[in-house]
Amino acid sequence: MAKVRKAVFPAAGLGTRFLPATKAQPKEMLPLVDKPLIQYGVEEAMQSGVRNILIVTGRGKTAIEDHFDVSFELEHLLETRHKKDLLATVRAVSDMIDVSYVRQKEALGLGHAVLRARELVGEEPFAVVLSDDVIDAEVPCLRQLLDVYEFYNAPVVALMEVPDESISAYGVVDAEPVAHNGGRDRLYRIRNMVEKPKASEAPSRLAIIGRYVLTPEIFSSLEAIGPGSGGEIQLTDGLKHVLRCRPIYGYKFEGKRYDAGDKLGFLKATVEFALKRFDLGQEFRQYLKTLPI
Numbered sequence: 001m002a003k004v005r006k007a008v009f010p011a012a013g014l015g016t017r018f019l020p021a022t023k024a025q026p027k028e029m030l031p032l033v034d035k036p037l038i039q040y041g042v043e044e045a046m047q048s049g050v051r052n053i054l055i056v057t058g059r060g061k062t063a064i065e066d067h068f069d070v071s072f073e074l075e076h077l078l079e080t081r082h083k084k085d086l087l088a089t090v091r092a093v094s095d096m097i098d099v100s101y102v103r104q105k106e107a108l109g110l111g112h113a114v115l116r117a118r119e120l121v122g123e124e125p126f127a128v129v130l131s132d133d134v135i136d137a138e139v140p141c142l143r144q145l146l147d148v149y150e151f152y153n154a155p156v157v158a159l160m161e162v163p164d165e166s167i168s169a170y171g172v173v174d175a176e177p178v179a180h181n182g183g184r185d186r187l188y189r190i191r192n193m194v195e196k197p198k199a200s201e202a203p204s205r206l207a208i209i210g211r212y213v214l215t216p217e218i219f220s221s222l223e224a225i226g227p228g229s230g231g232e233i234q235l236t237d238g239l240k241h242v243l244r245c246r247p248i249y250g251y252k253f254e255g256k257r258y259d260a261g262d263k264l265g266f267l268k269a270t271v272e273f274a275l276k277r278f279d280l281g282q283e284f285r286q287y288l289k290t291l292p293i
């Protein structure tokens with residue numbers, strides 16, 4: 001079984017839910033406390049043992065590239081001002097990873113963005129990380145999926161239970177539970193999936209969220225399908241096509257996910273991440289307590 005070495009980060013969406021902040025910068029660069037969203041995703045990939053990062057960019061490409069690049073001027077300035085801690089923080093980002101970029105010229109959908117990474121991925125399994133889904137977990141969510149992949153040698157998607165009123169915003173699976181490694185109840189074998197169903201037509205309340213481990217068949221499937229929901233090439237439709245020739249698993253990951261591409265989700269993540277910070281948490285908690293809410 002081939003090891004997963006690469007993670008694709010689609011970051012070329014229009015981010016319309018976060019306008020006007022996303023007019024001139026990608027939402028993946030919005031800072032959660034003091035780190036851009038995409039850095040949380042990259043750190044999760046690294047902590048999961050995946051070091052080769054492929055970012056699919058659109059507008060605002062330079063902001064993402066600059067973030068992961070070495071900034072000689074900034075480093076020099078911090079050095080001359082003896083700001084050692086900040087210098088270490090800045091260097092840690094550029095030392096962190098081996099990144100490649102590919103461009104999606106038009107935002108034709110998540111499936112289309114993944115297809116743009118085909119040449120860089122080649123014929124090997126790979127992860128997909130949507131960095132606007134920020135996941136706080138003891139074991140990184142991607143690592144949880146990789147454990148399932150390494151056991152079954154099959155594609156795996158992250159699943160989460162979602163209430164009726166929001167189910168139509170997700171890809172939703174029809175799936176049966178699988179007893180896994182002594183009967184853990186988080187693993188499912190997927191029978192079918194549907195992108196953004198009406199609540200009355202959703203096959204379950206189990207939604208796919210932004211972590212995937214995929215095998216290279218997904219590329220020919222994405223090429224074979226046409227535009228789906230919203231006129232976009234949907235990754236869910238590509239996965240549904242893959243289901244014709246091989247099993248796909250879903251794993252109800254352990255941890256808390258924030259939809260940071262949405263204003264309310266972003267605010268929740270900001271408050272909770274700030275409260276957890278050793279350098280800010282205590283003062284921030286005290287401040288929140290003074291608010292008349």
Ligand code: UTP
Binds near residue numbers: 016106110261
């Ligand atoms: P979203 O569904 O959140 O879409 O994309 P969006 O366009 O970014 O944001 P809204 O809904 O208009 O506010 C999920 C992920 O897929 C990427 C996005 O960058 C995000 O990481 N994506 C989406 C692409 O890279 N290309 C696309 O054509 C669409």
